[in-house]
Amino acid sequence: MKTESRLQFWLRPSIYAAATVLGLLSLVYPFLLPAVTDGSSAGQARAAEMPLLMTVMLGLCLLVLIYEVQGQSMNTKLVALLGVLVAINAAVRFIEVGIPGPGGFSPIFFLIILTGYLFGGRFGFLMGALTIFVSSLITGGIGPWLPSQMLAAGWVGMSAALLPPLVSRVRSIKAHPSPRWEQGVEIGILVVFGFLWGILYGVIMNLWSWPYFSGPADQFWTQGIGVYETLQRYFSYYLLTSLIWDLGRGIGSALLLVAFGLPALRALRRFQRRFSFTQQPSYEESDLLKKDRAAEDASLPLRGSA
Amino acid sequence: MIHTYVWVIWLAAAIVSLSSTRNPLYLVLILLCLAIVNNSLASRIPQGNNPNASAKFPISPLRIAIMLVGLSALFNAAISHYGDTILFRVPDWIPLLGGAITLEALIYGAINGLVLFGIFWTFMILNQALPARKLLRLIPRAFYPVAVVTSIAISFVPATVRHYHQIREAQAIRGHRLRGVRDWIPLIMPLLVGGLERALSLAEAMTARGFASGGQAENGFRERVLLLLGILMMFVGWIFRLLENWYLPGSVLIILGAILIFAMLWTVGRKIPRSTYVREHWKLRDAVILMGAILILVFILVPLPFLNKLTLSFEIYPSLNIPGFDPLIGVVIVALLLPTLFLRRELPNN
Numbered sequence: 138m139k140t141e142s143r144l145q146f147w148l149r150p151s152i153y154a155a156a157t158v159l160g161l162l163s164l165v166y167p168f169l170l171p172a173v174t175d176g177s178s179a180g181q182a183r184a185a186e187m188p189l190l191m192t193v194m195l196g197l198c199l200l201v202l203i204y205e206v207q208g209q210s211m212n213t214k215l216v217a218l219l220g221v222l223v224a225i226n227a228a229v230r231f232i233e234v235g236i237p238g239p240g241g242f243s244p245i246f247f248l249i250i251l252t253g254y255l256f257g258g259r260f261g262f263l264m265g266a267l268t269i270f271v272s273s274l275i276t277g278g279i280g281p282w283l284p285s286q287m288l289a290a291g292w293v294g295m296s297a298a299l300l301p302p303l304v305s306r307v308r309s310i311k312a313h314p315s316p317r318w319e320q321g322v323e324i325g326i327l328v329v330f331g332f333l334w335g336i337l338y339g340v341i342m343n344l345w346s347w348p349y350f351s352g353p354a355d356q357f358w359t360q361g362i363g364v365y366e367t368l369q370r371y372f373s374y375y376l377l378t379s380l381i382w383d384l385g386r387g388i389g390s391a392l393l394l395v396a397f398g399l400p401a402l403r404a405l406r407r408f409q410r411r412f413s414f415t416q417q418p419s420y421e422e423s424d425l426l427k428k429d430r431a432a433e434d435a436s437l438p439l440r441g442s443a
Numbered sequence: 444m445i446h447t448y449v450w451v452i453w454l455a456a457a458i459v460s461l462s463s464t465r466n467p468l469y470l471v472l473i474l475l476c477l478a479i480v481n482n483s484l485a486s487r488i489p490q491g492n493n494p495n496a497s498a499k500f501p502i503s504p505l506r507i508a509i510m511l512v513g514l515s516a517l518f519n520a521a522i523s524h525y526g527d528t529i530l531f532r533v534p535d536w537i538p539l540l541g542g543a544i545t546l547e548a549l550i551y552g553a554i555n556g557l558v559l560f561g562i563f564w565t566f567m568i569l570n571q572a573l574p575a576r577k578l579l580r581l582i583p584r585a586f587y588p589v590a591v592v593t594s595i596a597i598s599f600v601p602a603t604v605r606h607y608h609q610i611r612e613a614q615a616i617r618g619h620r621l622r623g624v625r626d627w628i629p630l631i632m633p634l635l636v637g638g639l640e641r642a643l644s645l646a647e648a649m650t651a652r653g654f655a656s657g658g659q660a661e662n663g664f665r666e667r668v669l670l671l672l673g674i675l676m677m678f679v680g681w682i683f684r685l686l687e688n689w690y691l692p693g694s695v696l697i698i699l700g701a702i703l704i705f706a707m708l709w710t711v712g713r714k715i716p717r718s719t720y721v722r723e724h725w726k727l728r729d730a731v732i733l734m735g736a737i738l739i740l741v742f743i744l745v746p747l748p749f750l751n752k753l754t755l756s757f758e759i760y761p762s763l764n765i766p767g768f769d770p771l772i773g774v775v776i777v778a779l780l781l782p783t784l785f786l787r788r789e790l791p792n793n
Contacts, residue, residue, distance in 0.1 A: 155675060404632065
């Protein structure tokens with residue numbers, strides 16, 4: 138029994154870690170493959186199957202992560218809160234698709250980061266993944282890119298849960314911190330985090346799309362080249378196609394967090410307390426019910442009497 | 444209505460045929476088929492306002508095509524300097540871009556753009572053909588909490604947009620103007636707080652009606668162990684595939700891991716009851732379209748001796764040449780048109 142509970146304890150982080158690592162490894166597959174193969178045999182076949190394999194493996198990692206995350210604490214409060222917040226974020230993305238912002242600016246990361254930071258990694262993961270899924274259903278964005286987008290957005294929310302200890306640690310640098318300092322530290326860390334994820338999200342999505350462009354061009358991935366050359370090619374591909382785009386996303390997320398971070402955090406914290414209600418089913422009869430029952434008994438003839 | 448699963452298999456056939464070729468002749472043929480299916484779907488309702496469609500596209504397919512093909516062609520020409528037909532030269536001192544701009548690279552980029560556009564368009568067609576509720580039903584039963592969240596979110600999106608407009612009008616009446624980023628706070632915060640209030644009411648209502656009031660039971664221990672095992676098998680298979688001589692065992696392990704994960708999710712899903720109010724029935728038309736899609740998948744994926752599969756991979760470098768064409772492959776690709784035969788014209792009130 139003790140062994141099983143110990144296994145139960147380790148099972149959850151093991152599943153999270155295994156699915157996340159496999160997802161990451163699927164994305165960096167093109168970097169590692171040429172290092173251990175000479176590229177002479179079956180190279181073309183592997184190059185052709187690369188995008189499909191990557192999409193399938195990322196999709197499976199996503200399924201496993203969602204299954205594990207949803208199975209822990211999907212009560213009514215979580216379902217309702219998640220549903221409504223995802224709706225707000227999906228509506229924002231719908232507006233973004235219609236009226237594209239500068240560069241890769243996307244306002245959706247603002248709420249994903251804040252909810253992951255406040256409500257924890259599981260909530261953040263579902264918030265990120267489902268925002269992309271629901272907005273794709275609405276805007277017609279369903280495609281082979283969806284699993285990697287969902288996974289990457291989920292990682293944004295999940296990793297935001299790592300920030301509270303960091304915020305506490307930085308806050309504790311000052312012996313007598315003022316509220317202004319505490320708020321500044323919190324927003325500062327969130328802003329840096331938002332900026333970095335703005336770039337990283339683009340890097341991940343590029344890793345997914347890169348093998349789709351495989352061809353004889355010297356910027357794309359081709360079977361049989363070394364790790365260094367693969368990295369060089371990826372770097373030039375990224376620099377030309379995405380860096381400015383991703384900078385737009387990173388700066389946009391950071392600006393949103395600077396402008397709206399504090400009021401949004403205040404509102405979310407207030408509702409976090411309000412959402413802590415618990416439902417206790419009571420089987421005791423209320424006074425009104427007791428009176429009703431007494432009146433009912435009085436009006437009924439006694440059993441066995443004529 | 445064509446069966447949901449038939450549409451999904453049709454989609455798989457279209458995607459597989461698109462991704463397995465760089466031959467512009469086949470690509471144009473596939474895109475023509477997609478255009479005809481798309482037009483048939485659009486003309487089902489004369490006003491072009493399909494209430495069943497799950498997607499409302501803000502950008503037209505033609506604009507997307509021009510954007511994808513154009514950008515891809517320019518990008519490839521700028522960074523790939525292969526090919527014999529040199530159009531002009533960019534000075535070598537410009538990093539990454541310096542070198543010859545060739546016609547071959549330009550055309551190869553355009554072909555890549557066509558493939559990407561084709562994939563995008565196929566999914567657009569699926570979004571047009573299937574309403575969101577049918578797409579939602581494709582979520583496996585094992586993920587029913589996620590499906591509930593998704594249904595709530597989809598139902599709340601129009602309400603959120605309405606709420607935003609109401610806030611904007613109310614603030615405009617008060618003389619609010621959008622001059623800078625900070626001026627968005629009076630719009631964003633009421634939207635967020637209003638949404639959270641609605642979430643609270645919804646949570647209370649769901650709790651009062653007994654929805655998962657005791658909290659959902661944790662996933663089973665055995666199922667989770669199997670899940671972990673499946674992931675680990677895929678992980679080991681992935682490592683094996685990197686090694687030259689372990690390619691086949693690696694592939695087998697990945698497939699077994701995937702099967703294990705799917706089987707586990709299917710087993711868990713079977714325990715969860717699902718109410719179906721309108722059941723979809725298989726009809727002859729579904730069988731015909733399905734057969735067509737399977738035929739395409741077999742012809743593209745299975746090595747058949749009587750097919751010239753080499754025509755699928757078109758090698759444009761080093762010099763421009765005319766691509767080959769196998770009429771049999773062409774005829775099979777035309778099977779993508781089968782849904783148009785069964786898409787009847789529907790009236791808006793239907």
